[in-house]
Amino acid sequence: MKKMLGILLAGAMMLSLAACGSTGSEAANGGSTAEAAGASSDLKVGVILIGDETEGYSAAHITGIKDAAAEVGLTDDQIIWKYKVPEGAECSDAAEDLVGQGCDLIISNSYGHQTYMVETAEKYPDTTFVSMTGDFAAISGLDNFKNAFTAVYQSRYVSGVVAGLKLQELVESGTLTPETQPNSFDADGNVKIGYVGAFPYAEVISGYTAFYLGVKSVFPTVTMEVMYTNSWFDIDKEGAAAEALIANGSVIVGQHADSTGAPAATQRKKDDGVICYSIGYNIDMLETAPTAALTSSTNVWKAYYAELLTAAMNGEEIPTDWAKGYDDGAVAITDLGPECAEGTAEKVAEVEAALKDGSLHVFDTANFTVDGQTVTSAPIDLTYYDFSSGEAVAVYQGETKEAIHDGYFDESTLRSAPYFALHIDGIVEDSEPVA
């Protein structure tokens, strides 16, 4: 009992110490609020991140938000950051805490945050919640819950064009022939390429199909193998998948996974004398793979955040589903690597311009077939399901809408999150993920 009293007293002393301190800092806080009052808006933004600046995906969001804030004139103390928030109950805690700190706008950057964000959004109808990469804002029936995603399939298509030009150069120069690298040609004489995918979701399928179609638009005799890692970030598995793909004959290795594992492995194989190149994702891979990296497709999150912050500051309506691509500068490819084919930059500029003005559609139905047939109809069920009991239970009922019109599959317009999930001819998914 005595001991307990001792602990209690020690605790009490700590309290009084901290209490003494608090007077000092209130003054300091007072100073900063005065500063904020001088800013053009009293908007307060809360940001919930799955990682921190040391993790590429979150780092891209941090940069995007900071750049956008600087552009629209938001000061540092108008943004509250929550780092390393897991996709669990911690996320609803973080969101609720940000509400408590006076945030008017709360952004989360990972897909799995969505189901927790929506709970908090239900509780606080006066605060706006944006779940980046989420997919059920429009059918949630909440006015204060939003989704956004970039049309990254467009930049994947462009990165595919870069890869296609390289293939063309390799074949036309006689560097890559059935004699020099027999493994890289299938029985029909198609050149093999590969793709390291994270999970077999629409987001990844949409991405690799766009990439493949980009390659095919330049170099038509091509076939692609997709290998999954079942992880968004796993350097070892991504490296192992790239090595396996190259061993199977892939000349180009694309990726939809967040690490540098695949480009690093491709560079090692290239240094061993194999003809192989890498197309990265998110960040410039030239540091990791100085000669093997051709380019990477990236998101330019700033494009969205600038629009979001401006709308929030002016009290304007925030779009429920935001998805823009080249037309808004929301996607891009990184600097071209030294071994890119001649004339790549010109071709890229041409394709980007066509995507921008809408004369080119990535998923033009004239350019792909499923089971040998041209696809004329692709109904998309927008309902959000819960599969946990073994059967699909609709959590938010959505309509089923037709995605194909005017001869192309219209990606990311029915909702911001990708939904292209057709398995087109020429691409083979490995049934087993990489070991």
Next chain:
Amino acid sequence: MAAHTSHPAEPLVRIARRKAAPLSRKIAVRAAAILLALVVDALFIFFVTGLNPISVYVVMWGGTFSTPVRFSWAMRDLSTLLCIGIALAPAFKMRFWNIGAEGQVLVGGLATALIMVYFGNSLPAPALFAAMVLGSVAAGALWGFVPAWFKARWNTNETLFTLMMNYVATSIVACMTNIMRGQASSLGTLNKATKAGWLPIIFGQRYTINIIVVLVLTFAMYAYLKYSKHGYEIAVVGESENTARYAGINVRRVMVRTMLISGAICGLCGFLIVAGKDQTISTTSAGGNGFTAIIVAWLAKFNTFYMALISFLLIFLERGASEIASAYSLNEYAADIITGVILFFILGSEFFINYRLIWRGHHKEVKGE
């Protein structure tokens, strides 16, 4: 022969066990430890991060105390940590090193989640909750029973055994969550549409029941260890198995029974986490509390009321650290250093309460003390 006051062979300082220190001394030592920790932290904060130490301390304090809801979250997290501490207390008092609380909590949580999902629509609420509680308790008890039985039967090493059981539990949970998420990319909350199996909201929070249950357990376990015959048997087995045998205590039975209880409470904690706190299950549902709780149980010497205080301190430091990281855009590691220093000094102060240092040549003063 003249006595040498400082013999060359005498060490500079010797450590001797202190008889029960007076309360005033305990308070003084702990207060000094906290003060010293705050000073060392202030130096770190000022010279490494360049921030004002006082305002950092205020932010840290605010992690738990700035708003009522933050305080209530602290209570919720405290109840989880304390619940596992309570579960571990009888096992550790028996000197049975149960490192497997993490796994026992996970299987309890998994049992809860499975019952919640597969019977959520068919059972009425009271029966569903009863099934969830029973399922979680049984699963946790099983996870505690297996290593205990092997130890009682073949004297296997329980530290390794319980530790390994954690990995088994984690893998089973990983496998099941993968099955349950179906075509979705992550599992999300369970029974989102029906909210079946979610604990009811009381006083505005779902986890109010968690706090009440753990409060009851705190008293119950205190009484069990201190006043029951079982508690006495546990203490005797912990002191010496041979003495226990000599006194006619069935050591094997006590061992298995105690681990069943330990595992069952861990399993119940899994139920509270899934039904009252997270409404979902994942490999990180126990969140390392199974290991932190070992510190809690040991520091409190298995007194459940001290455990509550120590849990509170740990939760306060943890919430303070993440608040510092958020408020100053500091890397979380820097915030962890700040709380780590405080914890280090508080733990270190126990040494000065239980032991004294005898400096070379200070015999007389020490004797006079």
